[in-house]
Amino acid sequence: MFTGIITGVGRIAAVHALGSSSTHGKRLTISCPADYLQDVGLGDSIALNGACMTVTSLNQTEWQFTVDISAESLDKTAGLDLTGPINLEKALRANDRLGGHLVSGHVDGIGTVTHFSQVGESWHLRVLTPAALGKFLAYKGSIVINGVSLTVNRVADLPDGCEVSINLIPHTVENTALYALQSGTLVNLEIDLIARYVERMLTAPATPSPAN
Numbered sequence: 001m002f003t004g005i006i007t008g009v010g011r012i013a014a015v016h017a018l019g020s021s022s023t024h025g026k027r028l029t030i031s032c033p034a035d036y037l038q039d040v041g042l043g044d045s046i047a048l049n050g051a052c053m054t055v056t057s058l059n060q061t062e063w064q065f066t067v068d069i070s071a072e073s074l075d076k077t078a079g080l081d082l083t084g085p086i087n088l089e090k091a092l093r094a095n096d097r098l099g100g101h102l103v104s105g106h107v108d109g110i111g112t113v114t115h116f117s118q119v120g121e122s123w124h125l126r127v128l129t130p131a132a133l134g135k136f137l138a139y140k141g142s143i144v145i146n147g148v149s150l151t152v153n154r155v156a157d158l159p160d161g162c163e164v165s166i167n168l169i170p171h172t173v174e175n176t177a178l179y180a181l182q183s184g185t186l187v188n189l190e191i192d193l194i195a196r197y198v199e200r201m202l203t204a205p206a207t208p209s210p211a212n
Contacts, residue, residue: 001092002052003100003103004101006088007088008032009085009087010086011085012029012030012084013030013083015083016028027068028066028069029066032063037060044090046091048080048088051188069081078187079146085179087178102193103193105190108136108190111127111189112127113125114126116182122167125178126163126165127145127187129161129164133191134155136199139152143164144189144191145166150172151166153165
C-alpha cells in the first residue's frame with residue numbers, strides 16, 4: 001500500500017530488454033537521491049510513477065536499484081520503458097502518516113495530458129482519462145496521476161473520455177516529476193480505492209449465478 005505522497009524524484013537511468021520478443025519484459029535501473037535507499041532491502045516495494053514494483057538489486061554506492069517489469073505491466077502503464085525523471089514512493093508502513101489517500105500501486109488506466117500551464121503561483125493540469133474510469137471520478141474526489149495523490153477540481157464527461165482538472169501548488173510541481181508534463185504526455189492513473197468497491201457493491205448481482 002502507498003499514500004500517493006512522493007518520497008523522492010529519481011531517474012530511469014537505463015532500460016534493458018529481458019529478451020528479444022514482445023513477450024519479454026524490461027529491467028530498469030533507477031537512480032535515486034542520496035541516502036534514499038538506506039532503509040530499502042531486496043524484495044521491498046517501491047512505486048514508480050504509481051506502479052508498484054519489486055526491488056531486485058541494490059547499489060548503495062551509486063544510489064541505484066533495479067526492477068524487472070513484465071511485458072503485461074509495460075502494456076498497462078506509460079513511461080516506464082523510457083529514461084527520464086520518475087516519481088518514487090516507498091511502501092506504507094503501519095506507523096506512517098497517511099498524508100494522501102490509500103493507494104494500491106495498481107494502474108487502472110492511461111490518461112493523456114490535455115493542458116498544463118502556470119496560473120499565478122500555481123499550475124493548472126487537465127488530463128483526459130478513459131471513458132470507463134469516468135464513473136469513479138468526482139468533484140473534490142481523489143485521483144493518482146503518475147503516483148501523486150491529487151484532488152479533482154472539475155470533471156467533464158466528453159465524447160472521447162472523462163477530463164479532470166487539477167490545481168497543483170508550487171510545492172507539488174517542485175518536488176515531483178510532474179514538472180516534466182506537457183500536452184500529449186501519457187500518464188498512469190489509479191482511481192480511488194473506496195470508489196472501486198462502492199461500484200462493485202452497486203453493480204454485483206444480489207444472487208450469484210450458479211456455477212457451470
